[in-house]
Amino acid sequence: MLAKNRDRLMAGVSDAVAAENGRRDAQAHRAAAAKGARAIATMIREHRTFGEVAYEVGGLVHELAAAIPPSDASSATAAGKRSSFLGYTLEPFGSPEKLAAATLPSASSRAAYDAAASLSTRLLAWIWNTAGGDARIASRHPETKGPYTIRE
Numbered sequence: 001m002l003a004k005n006r007d008r009l010m011a012g013v014s015d016a017v018a019a020e021n022g023r024r025d026a027q028a029h030r031a032a033a034a035k036g037a038r039a040i041a042t043m044i045r046e047h048r049t050f051g052e053v054a055y056e057v058g059g060l061v062h063e064l065a066a067a068i069p070p071s072d073a074s075s076a077t078a079a080g081k082r083s084s085f086l087g088y089t090l091e092p093f094g095s096p097e098k099l100a101a102a103t104l105p106s107a108s109s110r111a112a113y114d115a116a117a118s119l120s121t122r123l124l125a126w127i128w129n130t131a132g133g134d135a136r137i138a139s140r141h142p143e144t145k146g147p148y149t150i151r152e
Contacts, residue, residue, distance in 0.1 A: 005054035012058020020066065029067035030100040036060040037096035037123045044131035060123060064100070065116045070109035082110065086118040087146030092138035093129050114147070 002009055024032075040056050086104060099122045104115035129135035141148055 001050045002054055002057060005051050008051040008054040009058045009061075012055035013062050014058075015055075016059040016062035020062070024066075026067040027101075029063045031097070033060050033063035033067070033119070033123060034096040034100040036063060037100070037127050038130075041127045041130040044127065044133075057124070061116075061120050064119045064123075067100075068104070068106050068112045068116045068119070070112040071107060081151070083117055083149075083151045084114050084147035085121055085141070085150050086114060087141050087143035087148060088122060088125065088138040089143055092122065093126055093135070096123055096126050099123055099126055117150070 036056060036059055040053060040060065043053050043056065089099070089102070091098075100119060102119060102122075104111075104118060106112040106115045125135045125138045129138075
């Protein structure tokens, strides 16, 4: 559904970037992502349009990307050419606060990109599970067997 609503997802990212004032630290961004995850799960349970949901997911993606900036901003675009999902934790449906607070490797631009993508994906599984969806995929992609290539 996110792919079908790509324009709304990207509008959510763009609007969140535009609203960014640069005053919040990584912890504040992670807390905003967790709060956003809870709100998005509620939106799904309330049967809000998926365009609205996708827009809010865009904000969540921005929050996690801002929480884990690349170490070298000049090479940030190179990080997106190849990426990996690091897998789901042993408790994939623990609190979104705990999921968003996870410390993942981020020493390079590529690692920072992978960490932000992984945390976003983990929160999306939590959202879907909390909203009553089938999130069994989490058990098929454990962190212990990752990373999983998502783009080469």
